[in-house]
Amino acid sequence: xxxxxxxxxxxxxxxxxxxxxxxxxxxxxxxxxxxxxxxxxxxxxxxxxxxxxxxxxxxxxxxxxxxxxxxxxxxxxxxxxxxxxxxxxxxxxxxxxxxxxxxxxxxxxxxxxxxxxxxxxxxxxxxxxxxxxxxxxxxxxxxxxxxxxxxxxxxxxxxxxxxxxxxxxxxxxxxxxxxxxxxxxxxxxxxxxxxxxxxxxxxxxxxxxxxxxxxxxxxxxxxxxxxxxxxxxxxxxxxxxxxxxxxxxxxxxxxxxxxxxxxxxxxxxxxxxxxxxxxxxxxxxxxxxxxxxxxxx
Amino acid sequence: xxxxxxxxxxxxxxxxxxxxxxxxxxxxxxxxxxxxxxxxxxxxxxxxxxxxxxxxxxxxxxxxxxxxxxxxxxxxxxxxxxxxxxxxxxxxxxxxxxxxxxxxxxxxxxxxxxxxxxxxxxxxxxxxxxxxxxxxxxxxxxxxxxxxxxxxxxxxxxxxxxxxxxxxxxxxxxxxxxxxxxxxxxxxxxxxxxxxxxxxxxxxxxxxxxxxxxxxxxxxxxxxxxxxxxxxxxxxxxxxxxxxxxxxxxxxxxxxxxxxxxxxxxxxxxxxxxxxxxxxxxxxxxxxxxxxxxxxx
Numbered sequence: 001x002x003x004x005x006x007x008x009x010x011x012x013x014x015x016x017x018x019x020x021x022x023x024x025x026x027x028x029x030x031x032x033x034x035x036x037x038x039x040x041x042x043x044x045x046x047x048x049x050x051x052x053x054x055x056x057x058x059x060x061x062x063x064x065x066x067x068x069x070x071x072x073x074x075x076x077x078x079x080x081x082x083x084x085x086x087x088x089x090x091x092x093x094x095x096x097x098x099x100x101x102x103x104x105x106x107x108x109x110x111x112x113x114x115x116x117x118x119x120x121x122x123x124x125x126x127x128x129x130x131x132x133x134x135x136x137x138x139x140x141x142x143x144x145x146x147x148x149x150x151x152x153x154x155x156x157x158x159x160x161x162x163x164x165x166x167x168x169x170x171x172x173x174x175x176x177x178x179x180x181x182x183x184x185x186x187x188x189x190x191x192x193x194x195x196x197x198x199x200x201x202x203x204x205x206x207x208x209x210x211x212x213x214x215x216x217x218x219x220x221x222x223x224x225x226x227x228x229x230x231x232x233x234x235x236x237x238x239x240x241x242x243x244x245x246x247x248x249x250x251x252x253x254x255x256x257x258x259x260x261x262x263x264x265x266x267x268x269x270x271x272x273x274x275x276x277x278x279x280x281x282x283x284x285x286x287x288x289x290x291x292x293x294x295x296x297x
Numbered sequence: 298x299x300x301x302x303x304x305x306x307x308x309x310x311x312x313x314x315x316x317x318x319x320x321x322x323x324x325x326x327x328x329x330x331x332x333x334x335x336x337x338x339x340x341x342x343x344x345x346x347x348x349x350x351x352x353x354x355x356x357x358x359x360x361x362x363x364x365x366x367x368x369x370x371x372x373x374x375x376x377x378x379x380x381x382x383x384x385x386x387x388x389x390x391x392x393x394x395x396x397x398x399x400x401x402x403x404x405x406x407x408x409x410x411x412x413x414x415x416x417x418x419x420x421x422x423x424x425x426x427x428x429x430x431x432x433x434x435x436x437x438x439x440x441x442x443x444x445x446x447x448x449x450x451x452x453x454x455x456x457x458x459x460x461x462x463x464x465x466x467x468x469x470x471x472x473x474x475x476x477x478x479x480x481x482x483x484x485x486x487x488x489x490x491x492x493x494x495x496x497x498x499x500x501x502x503x504x505x506x507x508x509x510x511x512x513x514x515x516x517x518x519x520x521x522x523x524x525x526x527x528x529x530x531x532x533x534x535x536x537x538x539x540x541x542x543x544x545x546x547x548x549x550x551x552x553x554x555x556x557x558x559x560x561x562x563x564x565x566x567x568x569x570x571x572x573x574x575x576x577x578x579x580x581x582x583x584x585x586x587x588x589x590x591x592x593x594x
Contacts, residue, residue: 002592004588004589004592006588034592036588036591052588052591096588096589097588180588241576241577244576258578259578260578260580261577261578262579262581263579263582263586265586266586266587266588267586267587267588268587268589269587269588269589272569272573272587275572275573275576275577276560276569276572276573279572279576279577280537280538280541280558280560280576281556281557281558282557282558282560283557284559289562289564290565290566290569291301291303291333291349291393291477291563291565291566292301292393292394292565292566292590292593294331294333294349295301295331295349295592295593296589296593
């Protein structure tokens with residue numbers, strides 16, 4: 001069975017068609033790389049490249065794309081509405097299938113060293129973080145590119161790779177390893193935001209809920225509904241159907257039904273297996289039974 | 298997106314290791330063929346080969362395997378506990394992904410003509426049947442190999458391909474096209490077989506149930522349960538979760554719970570999509586969201 005690693009590289013250029021095309025070409029030209037999605041946003045002035053493949057190929061793709069980004073993009077003149085601090089702003093590596101965390105960490109570190117060799121300061125985050133204050137992207141990126149020159153004078157911000165010095169052209173990059181994140185939204189048959197907020201509070205880890213669940217409530221004005229919008233950060237330990245059952249039970253306790261749900265963005269096949277096992281009560285169900293998986297070997 | 302066709306060829310040899318190895322080699326040596334399973338049964342004296350690939354490759358695999366079977370196996374001396382009438386007894390082609398029925402029918406007919414050219418009488422069945430009496434394998438195979446010499450004198454049994462004459466060495470072959478069949482068993486928390494039989498009766502098409510559902514009830518002595526054992530012959534029109542909901546409601550009406558279920562054998566990814574959509578209430582869910590499908594393109 002082939003191993004599958006995913007990389008989701010956020011590049012700080014979303015308007016210059018030529019640079020985006022050159023970066024795309026560098027990525028697509030890498031043997032063994034399957035590009036899943038390229039999403040450029042002009043307002044954010046940012047492009048998100050998502051690709052998969054065997055770990056070594058995924059790393060090669062990241063390096064090829066990064067060479068173009070570092071050469072062509074200048075952070076000193078970059079403007080965009082999305083928070084950012086480097087030409088390659090953030091590049092998580094995500095184990096999808098058959099890749100152990102340790103192997104993904106090694107790939108992320110080799111990518112970090114590569115960026116360092118190009119003169120770009122690198123911070124490791126999530127599962128690759130070297131201290132607790134570097135686990136969250138938001139903490140590392142606080143103040144964005146504009147704060148970097150000051151931060152590079154503070155020992156606390158000594159980078160994990162690359163020079164301990166401000167790189168005006170390339171900024172700094174955050175890379176590391178995280179588990180596949182599943183975005184799961186549940187739309188409730190109510191317009192009472194407080195019900196949604198109570199449910200989100202019970203669901204999320206930070207206020208006593210499920211270990212790998214984050215959640216907030218949002219009003220959906222047009223639908224006249226309230227949405228409990230969740231991120232599941234470990235679908236093996238906090239599976240989708242368990243989350244669904246708990247939301248359903250909590251909604252029921254408020255006399256509210258679930259109108260519909262949304263699975264947003266990519267989902268590993270393994271996460272669906274748990275849905276089938278739980279909801280149909282199939283105690284034994286092997287992914288080998290899914291005909292298409294035989295073509296992945 | 299690559300097209301996927303599946304072939305499940307039943308060969309009348311399950312004991313002679315050399316013949317089985319030679320047939321396996323012929324199949325595996327066919328470019329573009331992915332072998333999913335080879336299951337030889339000594340009591341049945343029969344081997345079932347299951348493979349997938351693009352339609353042309355799957356056909357080439359069937360031809361290569363068939364050459365070995367027709368050359369090496371002699372039905373005149375074949376003994377086995379499973380009903381059979383030919384060296385290649387039955388070989389259905391099953392559209393799994395992106396293959397229209399018409400395209401699969403063309404493949405089955407080319408395979409039939411190939412067998413005919415080897416001197417083997419061929420009957421088309423299921424979606425390839427040329428008359429209603431040839432839709433079911435059981436009807437075509439009635440009397441087995443031993444009845445063939447008589448049948449080959451009766452105009453009613455004029456074959457669809459090949460000679461209208463008894464082939465003592467190769468017997469006759471049934472081939473055609475069928476939709477993927479899903480074997481779905483539901484184990485009830487009761488040992489009252491009548492409850493299972495009532496539920497099976499309500500479920501199956503033949504007694505007024507769901508259009509693409511067959512079903513019987515069986516006692517599971519060891520577990521002290523009763524099983525409703527079903528075959529779903531069109532998972533698009535009679536989806537697994539709909540079947541599950543109806544069994545659950547019927548069981549509930551007898552005051553009986555569902556202990557567990559079984560999905561037996563291969564299942565197309567598309568069938569699981571409907572499980573996810575229905576049970577999680579995800580109204581929009583594209584197979585493109587499943588990360589692994591990008592490697593099938």
